[in-house]
Amino acid sequence: MPLRYLLDTNILSDLVHRPHGTVATRITAAGEETVCTNIIVAAELRFGAAKSGSRKLTNRVDLILSAVEILALEAPADHHYGKLRQHLARHGTSIGPNDMLIAAHALSAGLSVVTANTGEFSRVAGLNVENWLAE
Numbered sequence: 001m002p003l004r005y006l007l008d009t010n011i012l013s014d015l016v017h018r019p020h021g022t023v024a025t026r027i028t029a030a031g032e033e034t035v036c037t038n039i040i041v042a043a044e045l046r047f048g049a050a051k052s053g054s055r056k057l058t059n060r061v062d063l064i065l066s067a068v069e070i071l072a073l074e075a076p077a078d079h080h081y082g083k084l085r086q087h088l089a090r091h092g093t094s095i096g097p098n099d100m101l102i103a104a105h106a107l108s109a110g111l112s113v114v115t116a117n118t119g120e121f122s123r124v125a126g127l128n129v130e131n132w133l134a135e
Contacts, residue, residue: 004034005130006106007068008115009044012037014133016045016060026114026132035114036069038105040098073105080104084124095120103127 007015007023015023027035042065049058081104088094095103099117103124106113112128113121121129 002034003036003069003109003111005030005036005114006071006102006109006111007035007037007041008102008113008117008121009041009048010116011114011132012041012045012064012068013048014116016057016064019060019064023132032067036071036111037065038071038102039073040101040105042070044098071105071109073101075108077101077105077108080107087125088123093123095123 011023014021015027018024045061045065049061052058081101084104084107085094085100088100094100099120103113103121105111107124107127112130114130114132115121116131116133118129118131118134121127
């Protein structure tokens, strides 16, 4: 089964803190082979763990990231990013720089972004966004 869902930072963070919670249930229902994240999200999670100074949290992040496919950011995501950034800037609806890279990556790979940050990602035309924490 092909990849379908790119899990955003807040979704994986919830999984780190609640390993048997809603996100875990949704991953099981979707099929573990259909979910992934990307290097930007992995970097954000690792920053959060390092900032906390908690070895326990760092170990949990390591465990979660070892179980999820982490996609590298590569072409043609750069093309999507350029068009997306120009479009959002022209319309005065910019989103955060990491979210823009995550959205461009998802668009280029044909993936749905799973996030609790639907306000930002819903500004991206053509991007399928799901919130597994609100459903």
